[in-house]
Structures are given as C-alpha cells and as structure tokens.
Amino acid sequence: MSAFVTGATGLIGRHLLERLGEDVVVTSRNPEKARGSIKHGRVIGWDGTSALAQGALDGVDAVFHLAGEPVAEGRWTDEKKKRIEESRVLSTRSIVDAMKAMTTRPKVFVCGSAVGIYGSRGDEVLTEESAPGDTFLARVCVDWEREAEKAEELGVRVVRVRIDGGDYVAAGEEPWGQVVTRVVGKGELLPSGALAAADAFDARTIAVRTSLPLADGIDAGSIVDVYLTSDEGVPKTEVVARGLTVESVEHDSGSFSGTTIETVYVVVPKAGVEDLLDALASGGGISVVGLAGGGA
Numbered sequence: 001m002s003a004f005v006t007g008a009t010g011l012i013g014r015h016l017l018e019r020l021g022e023d024v025v026v027t028s029r030n031p032e033k034a035r036g037s038i039k040h041g042r043v044i045g046w047d048g049t050s051a052l053a054q055g056a057l058d059g060v061d062a063v064f065h066l067a068g069e070p071v072a073e074g075r076w077t078d079e080k081k082k083r084i085e086e087s088r089v090l091s092t093r094s095i096v097d098a099m100k101a102m103t104t105r106p107k108v109f110v111c112g113s114a115v116g117i118y119g120s121r122g123d124e125v126l127t128e129e130s131a132p133g134d135t136f137l138a139r140v141c142v143d144w145e146r147e148a149e150k151a152e153e154l155g156v157r158v159v160r161v162r163i164d165g166g167d168y169v170a171a172g173e174e175p176w177g178q179v180v181t182r183v184v185g186k187g188e189l190l191p192s193g194a195l196a197a198a199d200a201f202d203a204r205t206i207a208v209r210t211s212l213p214l215a216d217g218i219d220a221g222s223i224v225d226v227y228l229t230s231d232e233g234v235p236k237t238e239v240v241a242r243g244l245t246v247e248s249v250e251h252d253s254g255s256f257s258g259t260t261i262e263t264v265y266v267v268v269p270k271a272g273v274e275d276l277l278d279a280l281a282s283g284g285g286i287s288v289v290g291l292a293g294g295g296a
Contacts, residue, residue: 001020001021001023001061001062002023002024002025002059002060002061002062003020003023003024003025003060003061003062003063003064004024004025004027004056004057004060004062004063004064004106005017005020005024005025005026005027005041005063005064005066006026006027006046006048006064006065006066006067006091006095007064007065007066007067007068007112008026008027008028008034008038008041008066009028009034009037009038010066010067012066012163013064013066016064016066017038017039017040017041018040020040020041021040022040022041023041024040024041024042025041025042025044025056025060026038026041026042026043026044027043027044027045027046027048027056027067028043028044028045028046029045029046029047029048030045031043031044031045044056048067048087048090048091048094049086049087049090049091049094050094051094051097051098052094052095052097052098054101056098057095057098057099057102057105057106058102060106061106061107061108062106062107062108062109062110063095063106063108063109063110064110065091065092065095065109065110065111065112065148066112067087067091067112068084068087068088068091068112069083069084069086069087069088071084071137076136081136084140085140085143088112088140088143088144089140089143089144089147092111092144092147092148093147093150095109095151096109096147096148096150096151096154099151099154099156100154105154105155105156106156107156107157108156108157108158108159109148109151109156109157109158109159110159110161111144111145111148111158111159111160111161112144112161112163113141113144113145113148113160113161113162113163114137114141114162114163115162115163116133116135116137116138116140116141117132117133117137117138117141117142117145117162118130118132118133118138119132119133119134119135119137119138121133128162135217136217141162145160148160208226208265208266208267208268218246218249218264218266219246219249220246220247220248220249221245221246222245222246223243223244223245223246224244224246224266224268225240225241225242225243225244226240226241226244226268226272241268241272244268244269244272245268245269246266246267246268247267247268247269248267249264249265249266249267250264250265250267251264251265
C-alpha cells in the first residue's frame with residue numbers, strides 16, 4: 001500500500017510509519033530536519049496551509065492526516081488559537097482540494113480529530129452521533145471533520161479518528177489530555193517559573209492544577225465544579241464542590257520527554273473546597289473538570 005502521511009514525527013505518526021513500510025510520502029514544515037529522523041519513505045516540504053504541490057498524492061492509496069499545531073504547547077493567545085484552527089482546517093481543505101484535481105484518487109482518507117469535539121459531558125454516554133460541544137476545541141473539531149467529509153463527495157472513504165490523549169500515550173510520556181492531580185497553595189511547594197511569585201496563592205485561595213484542554217473556556221469569574229479524584233485521576237462524582245467562582249487562571253510550562261507541557265492552575269476560594277481537602281487524607285487528588293454543570 002502506498003501512503004501519504006502528515007504529522008509523521010508526532011507520537012502516533014512515528015508508530016504509524018513503522019507499520020507502513022517504504023512506499024510512503026511524508027510532509028514536513030522542515031523537510032531537512034525531518035529527513036534526519038524519518039527512516040521510511042520520501043519527505044517533501046509543506047507548511048500545512050498552502051496548496052499541496054501538484055502530483056503530491058499521485059499513486060497514493062491512503063492518506064493519513066495527523067498534523068496540527070500542538071494544543072498543549074504555549075498559552076492560548078488569539079494567535080495561538082488561530083494556528084490551532086488553521087493548521088487543522090486549512091490543511092484538510094488543501095488535501096481535499098488536491099484530491100479534486102486527480103483522476104485516480106486515494107481509496108481512503110484517515111483524518112485526525114479529537115474527543116474534544118464533545119466538550120465536557122459528565123457521565124453522558126457519547127457516540128459518533130452525539131451532538132458536539134460548544135467549546136473552542138469542539139468547534140475546531142467540527143470544522144476539521146466537515147472539511148474531511150468533503151472527500152466523500154469525490155468517492156473517497158473518510159475515516160475520522162477522534163483521538164483521546166490518554167489512549168495512545170507511550171511509556172514515559174504524558175498525554176496532553178490527562179487530568180493531572182495535584183494541589184498547590186500558600187505554604188506548599190509552588191510550581192517553578194512565574195507562578196512561584198504569584199500573589200493569587202494566599203491563605204484564602206487554592207490553585208487546582210489541570211491540563212490546558214480541560215480548562216478550555218474557564219476564566220476569572222467563571223463558575224466551576226471541582227471534584228475529588230482517585231490516584232488514577234478518575235473523578236469521584238460523590239465528592240464535589242459545586243458552583244465555585246474562579247478568582248484567576250494562572251499558566252505555567254515545563255518540559256517533559258522533550259515536549260513543552262502547558263499547565264493551567266485554576267485559583268478558587270479555599271473555603272469552597274475544604275471538604276475535598278479533608279477527603280485527600282485518604283489519597284487521590286483534586287481536579288477542575290469543567291464549567292459548573294458540565295460534570296466530571
């Protein structure tokens with residue numbers, strides 16, 4: 001099988017290449033650098049938003065589109081969010097446009113997406129037919145999949161892969177979507193960097209550490225639910241502080257296995273989580289899992 005792969009240097013892409021064999025075309029924004037790490041296939045340059053070079057998909061049986069601006073690296077500024085969206089939506093549009101110009105098209109188009117399309121839905125059982133959420137990531141996923149589905153009109157089978165960061169993490173690597181369970185506050189060990197001097201950590205507040213995607217849409221003044229979790233990070237819905245007003249949202253970043261991980265600390269009144277803090281004596285951690293009413 002001949003394949004065309006974007007995102008080949010990522011966590012999934014690296015393992016995919018090992019199984020595809022030699023007849024592979026790989027795209028990279030930095031082809032010279034990519035050639036040093038990719039052992040299989042031919043590397044071509046592509047920035048992910050412009051038109052694909054003519055003939056890039058010639059002879060290809062399957063397209064695997066896994067590329068996109070990293071979600072967990074850096075603050076979600078307006079520019080960052082624009083890159084997150086365009087690197088997925090515009091790149092998918094470019095691939096489908098390239099297919100339109102072909103007479104013999106790929107048989108299958110496997111396009112990345114994410115479980116973030118559902119937003120925070122608590123204990124609701126979700127299927128592919130479930131309605132999407134209304135967070136920034138959910139809207140990106142909807143637009144991303146909509147562009148991919150246009151390939152079906154060309155007779156190409158489309159597979160949407162709604163990836164969960166916790167499902168494909170390799171040994172020793174931390175997925176961006178994992179709930180990180182740790183509580184920090186005044187008098188305890190504070191995270192490194194700018195947060196060490198943050199005035200928000202005082203005797204009446206506590207900072208709840210969580211991953212950036214889980215904090216999507218949470219700002220100062222937001223009303224959130226905070227849950228006790230097990231040691232594995234699974235929320236215990238029977239131990240919850242509901243309707244807490246967020247005083248501030250702080251960001252910190254660090255390196256893990258060579259990857260920059262952006263962490264978010266949601267600062268809430270300490271009085272609102274006293275019962276949860278008492279419950280910590282039996283183990284586990286605390287996590288903000290979404291806006292109030294979103295569930296765990």
